[in-house]
Amino acid sequence: MGRALKLAIVAVLGLAMGTAGAADGSSEPSGHWVTxxxxxxxxxxxxxxxxxxxxxxxxxxxxxxxxxxxxxxxxxxxxxxxxxxxxxxxxxxxxxxxxxxxxxxxxxxxxxxxxxxxxxxxxxxxxxxxxxxxxxxxxxxxxxxxxxxxxxxxxxxxxxxxxxxxxxxxxxxxxxxxxxxxxxxxxxxxxxxxxxxxxxxxxIEVWSKPATATLALLGDSLTDGRGSTTNQNNRWPDQLFDRLRTDRRTAGVAIANQAAGGNRVLNDGLGPNALARLDRDVLAQSGVNWLIVFEGVNDLGTAADTQDAQKKVADELIAAYDQIIVRAHAQDIRVYGATLTPFGGSFYDDAQGHREAARQAVNEWIRTSGRFDAVIDFDRATRDPADPRRLVAAFDVGDHLHLSPAGYKALADAVPARLLHR
CATH class of the missing domain: 2.60.120 (Jelly Rolls)
Incomplete structure (x- = not known):
């Protein structure tokens, strides 16, 4: 191939690549797409x-x-x-x-x-x-x-x-x-x-500065915001963003709230199970650098309230968390585990306390296994010191499971900002 022809091909390829870059916004310097x-x-x-x-x-x-x-x-x-x-x-x-x-x-x-x-x-x-x-x-x-x-x-x-x-x-x-x-x-x-x-x-994606990155949230109704105020954007992810944006070290943290009421980790419910939707909702999103996993209450609550059934679902939840960590780490995403919040007195509570024992077992693994890159203790932030099986009364929206805007603020405040420094 002659030198002139090679130069012509390079020029055409360069023009094509430049056109493609302009089409998706990537030709702009010093930036990237962020969810x-x-x-x-x-x-x-x-x-x-x-x-x-x-x-x-x-x-x-x-x-x-x-x-x-x-x-x-x-x-x-x-x-x-x-x-x-x-x-x-x-x-x-x-x-x-x-x-x-x-x-x-x-x-x-x-x-x-x-x-x-x-x-x-x-x-x-x-x-x-x-x-x-x-x-x-x-x-x-x-x-x-x-x-x-x-x-x-x-x-x-x-x-x-x-x-x-x-x-x-x-x-x-x-x-x-x-x-x-x-x-x-x-x-x-x-x-x-x-x-x-x-x-x-x-x-929605934006073309933003290189220092920006996305925090993805894998969750259920507690992250989707049941109990928050319609049109007021006071779910805990919203309140976390409001807090982070006031500090220059975390002002570039975007939030992708991938939660839905009734969602479960292990089995389909309202929406595909978390293991099935991880690729679509987290790994395929633009600019994700961190993931918080705060899900599992519905798995415990919908399993039979026998000791054996609750031990089985707790063990399966722990194995599922480990799978999420492995798959996210393969994409260089840091994974933070959030402890499950209390539900004593709710429709998930059982007289024998088997679901509470399973919640405690899951939370103990989250806190002590060392598998998560860090632990966010939502249980500690919302439980009633006088009755740790239950939510603080001021945080309880009324069903003893979901949180009020004040309770969601407690969750937002419990996320250490240092975990989101670049």
């Missing part, structure tokens, strides 16, 4: 489906607009969206997507600031079809997002999804809005129906 917000994808239960007329037989959200708000953690100069059809029974055709800032800058409102509205594209096109079981990542969008920004994402589905198996995150603790017709660019939605769920949207 700054997530909603764990789930198969939508019948009670959490869009109401009529947005669901008609086997057609969902036909000629309908869904406007959703969310709060990012760290900010960046560019952003891109992820939509999931992980549990869809048919391809998901998305006709139009826009992003904007909400009218008052807060979560849970249907109105936007029209001057901030920008269209979202997918490979340069305004629409896309998400294959069954797949996800789609949008083109990068030049929209600078300061840390903690609340963002409105609006999607219009002209044809709808031809299945009642759809992907969502029911426990949004945030109000979304459904409306008929193409209102993707409307300043406010006409005839909107509020629903406290997120549909299809599963992640």
């Amino acid at each position: 700054t917000w997530t909603a764990m994808p789930q198969l939508t239960e019948p009670g959490n489906m869009p109401p009529a007329p947005y669901t008609q037989e086997d057609l969902v959200l036909a000629d309908s607009t869904v406007r959703q708000t969310l709060r990012v953690s760290v900010g960046g100069q560019r952003m891109r969206l992820r939509f999931s059809n992980a549990f869809g029974g048919a391809p998901l055709p998305i006709t139009r997507v826009t992003v904007a800032l909400p009218s008052d800058g807060k979560a849970g409102v249907s109105a936007i600031q029209p001057q901030t509205l920008q269209p979202v594209t997918f490979y340069g096109r305004p629409s896309t079809v998400v294959s069954v079981g797949a996800q789609v990542v949008s083109d990068p969008l030049d929209l600078a997002l300061p840390a903690g920004t609340v963002l409105s994402v609006t999607a219009y589905l002209a044809d709808g999804q031809a299945s009642t198996d759809i992907t969502s995150h029911p426990g949004s603790r945030t109000t979304s809005y459904l409306a008929k017709g193409n209102q993707a660019e409307a300043a406010d939605l006409t005839g909107a129906t509020p629903v406290d769920h997120w549909y299809f949207l599963s992640g």
Whole structure:
């Protein structure tokens, strides 16, 4: 091969690589993609489906607009969206997507600031079809997002999804809005129906500084925020982020909350079990540097309340934690184990105390095995000193299992900031 031809090939390859880099944002110096917000994808239960007329037989959200708000953690100069059809029974055709800032800058409102509205594209096109079981990542969008920004994402589905198996995150603790017709660019939605769920949207990434990195959280309803205040972003991950952003050493920590109410480590429940979803929800996320594992209460609570059954599930949980550690360490992710919080007096409690004994056995392993890179003692932070089987009364939302916003603050405060220094 002649020298001139070699130079020509190098030039063409360089141009192609430069074009690809520009397309995904990676041509910008001194930065990388970081996951700054997530909603764990789930198969939508019948009670959490869009109401009529947005669901008609086997057609969902036909000629309908869904406007959703969310709060990012760290900010960046560019952003891109992820939509999931992980549990869809048919391809998901998305006709139009826009992003904007909400009218008052807060979560849970249907109105936007029209001057901030920008269209979202997918490979340069305004629409896309998400294959069954797949996800789609949008083109990068030049929209600078300061840390903690609340963002409105609006999607219009002209044809709808031809299945009642759809992907969502029911426990949004945030109000979304459904409306008929193409209102993707409307300043406010006409005839909107509020629903406290997120549909299809599963992640936001930002192009951010090299020092930024993501903390992923693997959890259940205690991390998803049951007991927190709708539209107030006061789950413990939110309160942890608010605390971390005030310190320059941790201001670059993004948080990916990959939790869902009813989720279990060992067996499917509401959403796939933690072992099955680890790759999708943690290892495949952009920029993950740390993982907190705070899950297992539902495994204990749904197993039989006999001594043998509880010993078996405790042993299996410990083995599962070890598997999570091994798989995350293979991706150079540091893994922190959080002890399981008390549930005495709840619907999981049993008169013989076998579940409490199993919780204590699991927590003892988390604290003393040395397998986790560090231990976060949520049990110690929330238990009643006078009755360690139970939550502190001020932290109890009322069911003796889930926490109030004050209880979630106690969890957030129990995470040592030093564990998140780069």
